Amino acid sequence: MSSGKSESSPVTVHVLDTVSGKPAQGITVEISDVSKNTMGIEKTNENGRCDTILEKLIQNRPAKGAYKAxxxxxxxWSKKYTIPFHxxxxxWFSILNTKEHYHIPLLITPASYTTYRGS
Structure with missing residues (x-):
């Protein structure tokens, strides 16, 4: 049986609420290309993850280029009775190798965010 790694979405995300120290469940995430074509849309699960956002592109992987999450x-934040700054x-991220997996972690507070290329 496969580990699922090569069969998963070519792009995944993980959002953490650094105020509570917990995963940020229920955030809508939309991936689009530079032409503003939506490639996938999904809400973060109870673990703050979108693991299947581009699953439909497994056989036809995204082309090299720039994309926006x-x-x-x-x-x-409004569900937590907080008005966010953002x-x-x-x-924005670049797909340079269409055979690689791209993981985008996002750490959020109502006033700031941090992101990096995950593994």
């Missing part, structure tokens, strides 16, 4: 954080967070 938009995290709709305002709805998340209504959404856009993370």
């Amino acid at each position: 938009r995290f709709y954080t305002e709805e998340y 209504p959404f967070v856009d993370v």
Whole structure:
């Protein structure tokens, strides 16, 4: 049986609420290309992850190029009775090797965010 690694979405995300120290469940994440074509949209699960956001592209992997992951954080913070400074967070990333997996962790507070290339 396969480990699932090669059969998973070519792009995954993980959002952590650094105020509570817990995963940020229920954040809508949208992946689009530079032409603003939506490639996938999904809400973070109970672990703060979107593991299947681009699953439909497994056989036809995304082309090399720039992509945007938009995290709709305002709805998340409003449920916590907080007005965020950033209504959404856009993370631009490049797919340089179409055979690689790209993981985008995002750490959020109502006033800041941090991201990096994960593994």
